[in-house]
């Protein structure tokens with residue numbers, strides 16, 4: 624088990640509210656410790672517990688909102 628901090632590219636955002644929505648959703652997702660999403664750069668930084676969630680889990684959560692997130 625480890626805490627991983629990783630950068631991702633986010634596709635599908637059209638405004639700052641999209642970034643805020645993703646950020647709020649992920650911060651309430653089990654295993655995610657910290658998240659910041661930046662609309663201008665279309666990037667996200669996520670800190671998570673790899674015993675609880677993986678890249679796939681993060682991608683699945685974000686896809687439920689209609690966006691695509693991929694490790695940088």
Ligand SMILES: [Cu+2]
Pocket residue numbers: 636637638639640641642
């Ligand atoms: Cu938006």
